[in-house]
Amino acid sequence: MASLQTSGLLFSSSSSTTSSKRINAAISVPKLPKIRFPLPRNSIKEMILRGSFSNTVPLEKNAATTTIDEPFINSTAASAKEISQLYAILETVADRAEMDKNVGEQRDNWNKLLLNSINMITLTATTMAGVAATGGAGAPLLALRLSSTLLFTAATGMLYIMNKIQPSQLAEEQRNATKLFRQLQSQIQTTLALYDPAELDVKDAMDNVLALDKAYPLPLLGKMIEKFPAKFEPAVWWPKSHDFQRKSKRPGKNEWSEELEAEMREVIEVIKGKDTEDYMRLGNLALKINKILAISGPLLTGIAAAGSAFVGNGSWAAIVAVAAGALATTVNTFEHAGQVGMVVEMYRNCAGFFSLMEESIESSLEETDFDRREDGEMFEMKMALQLGRSLSELRELAQNSSSSRIYGIEVDEFASKLF
16 A cells, blocks of 8 residues: 555656656747838728728737838838829729720710701702792792791701711811720720839829810810811820830930931831821811811701792792702701811821820930930831831831931931821
């Protein structure tokens, strides 16, 4: 019995000793050295955007913690702010593109409905005037004459309004605005995908949105673009203070050389001398034709209304009413079914496109700090694609322009192969 007690005591003593050793082993963990390494940038951005970065608390004072440099956090926070601002602008740009698309479709419908309605009214009034002239007297003649006069008068008023607003030109304006807003949307998405956005990117995107709103206004009253200006001018949809390049420096070579600068100068000369000049000439011609047609339509329906009022008092009144009504229908169809206003806007937009290219190239060449220019090879490729040419064709164009100026020969080709 005593031996059992002694062995039990030894067992409990040994187990308590073992237990105490285990406890000591668990408590006396050696202190780990402090480790410094940066977290992935995307993880930090997500933590800052969620607001959970400041809530991350270590469980133990002496435990291993991740330390992050304060300047790195500040720069990441600033970048996250610009990213959120660019996403807000991106949503607005997408909304503008959809809005302009819907409004453009609506105004294209205006053009079709007004054209068909006015032509039907004019032809009906012309038919009534002709029927009234064939015979009849008394009340039937008066009814036909009065109805014809009222219809011609209504057609004159409707045609005046239609020619004033030019629905086909309005639709083309909104189509251009839709295209440019989608282009801006792609540019912002590229900035978010490839670069760390800076404050300049946010300002540039805002300026572009406001410039597009001003260039292609949606309201008809007060802000509508003048459809018959005294002088044909190219469209301008970019901000006047536009720098055309991101001012943040990019790693790597800029690939600019004297040969590339000379090539770009020759391209500018061809654009100015051929493309811009040609579209300005065609735009002026289309604008003059549109002015003549816009005046002729209401004038002819007004003459027809006056002639129809005197139908029955002589053969000449009926001839004037019927002939003027037929001519008015022809003129109206040629102007609005042929969409002459749309052609004017197309030439205005094309001339603006070449003006933008000229300013873009000149801005790059005037920048003396090569590090602040866009990469030369990338810039050359963009210019070639915008003109519908390959790089070899663009260089050949510049060589032809240079040799033509040396020998006093005019360049026989346009810079753009697209339109």
